[in-house]
Amino acid sequence: MVKNDPNLIDVPEELFETAESRHFEGETVLGELAAGPDTYRFAAPVAWSVDITNTGDALLVMGTARARAACGCARCLEEVTYDLEGDIEGYFIIGGADAVAPDDLEGDEFSRLPDNHVIDMVPLIVSALLLELPLVPLCDDACQGLCPQCGANLNEGPCACASDGGAAAGGPFAALKDFDFGV
Ligand SMILES: [Zn+2]
Ligand SMILES: [Zn+2]
Structure with missing residues (x-):
């Protein structure tokens, strides 16, 4: 962890050995999350846990993010709550700006590990939760x-x-x- 910011993982030196793996977990305060025309609110921090594994070329970040999100029903405006559990997936290529990206990955399927070796968990958590949100928030399909x-x-x-x-x-x-x- 980076001092004073629980959303940042400072990758420890031992993770730069191939096949090494470490577990990390924490809580991230999101507050609000915009999804299309809807805004979801989080009364409590998002709990997350991940394993980071060195694949040789990259650090693979995999785990889950759990949160309870609230949003107004699209029809009646009553508050609806969703218990979300999303899969966190990140792929951070090691080796700086000169590292060669794998041929089988599209540009949006990986990131490059920053020179300071710090991974920001917030975008990974947001992506994981966005996939779990409904297309249209409804208190009931028959609302x-x-x-x-x-x-x-x-x-x-x-x-x-x-x-x-x-x-x-x-x-x-x-x-x-x-x-x-x-x-
Ligand atoms: Zn009426
Ligand atoms: Zn409704």
């Missing part, structure tokens, strides 16, 4: 959402608009159509 006219939460029962079928069908001013304005 009825909000009434477009009065804003009532329809999961709590029908609103006045629904019982007055004519008004619901004709919009908020439908009730006025029979009103004699005296013109």
